[in-house]
Amino acid sequence: MTGGPRGKYVLFDVDGTLIDALSNQRRVWGTWAERYGLDADEVYQVALRTRPMETFAQVAADRDPRECLATLHELEDEDVRSGVYAAFDGASDLLHGLSPGSWALVTSNYEHRVRGRFLRTALPVPGVIVDAAAVEEGKPSPVPYLRAAEALGAEPGDCLVIEDAPSGVRSGLRAGMTVWGVNAAVAVEGVHRHFASLREAVPHILAFASSEASWTAPSPS
Known part of the structure; x- marks a missing residue:
């Protein structure tokens, strides 16, 4: 699978991050x-x-x-x-703006449900989905995000994790990845950057993925 420009990758949580469930x-x-x-x-x-x-x-x-x-x-x-589902504002623009093979979904749900929700909300589906059935250890273990990086052929240090929940944030941090938080009024402890909404984060995520931004993740405190 072909990676994104200069080996930048984005790994997304689903519920609460891309889908308002x-x-x-x-x-x-x-x-x-x-x-x-x-x-x-x-x-x-x-x-x-x-x-x-x-x-x-x-x-x-x-x-x-x-x-x-x-x-x-x-x-x-x-x-x-x-059920009635809605994607968060900015999700469609964001996912359609990423290069194929440069992003993945990492969810505690199951792949068939994720595909069903993406179909209902007209979001594109990536080639890599790491779901609850794919790993023995779920979030906050680093295993799900490390599995996604491996499937993409990516190094952890080249990956940006987008999360909304503490367990997912810890998972990304433990995997040695850059972690940005979205869709919360208050930043989750440990995130490297925080955005109140996904829409606010979209241009920054696209910039990271296209290497337009130089970002070095500080060690989480």
Whole structure:
């Protein structure tokens, strides 16, 4: 796969970074909670902080976690088919502006759902998608971002990670990559640059990818 100019690469998180799926996630978890007779708001607050299996252990310890996960997956797949999705402002311009082979998606979701959401929002799909099934260790482990870099033929130091969440930021930093945060009023701890919105970050990301900007990532504190 051919890399971008001068070996610059951009690795994107998906939910919360390129796709605005917050209301979808809340709706899915709300429906899941109703099926188990649980308080939807309480379940969602736990789900925001933990991975699904950890969420089940906290809110439905008396239930079979495999059954809980199967129900969640069923609801998430249905949401991809029938839910309303929106890409963040600037996402389409950004992804269409990047050279093929110079960018990838790194998500804690599953590839078929990402493809479904990108189809619904008319976003281009890259050749490399590292999803939850591709790695044994998810974010905040560095493994997902390192796997994406390897698939692109990139060195970690040539990669820019775009993230919105603390676990993803830690993952990128631990992989030895430059990490910029987007779509948050307050910067996530450790990011090298922060943008309140993806739209604000677009010209800077494109400049990095085309080597129009010289950027050396300082060591995270």
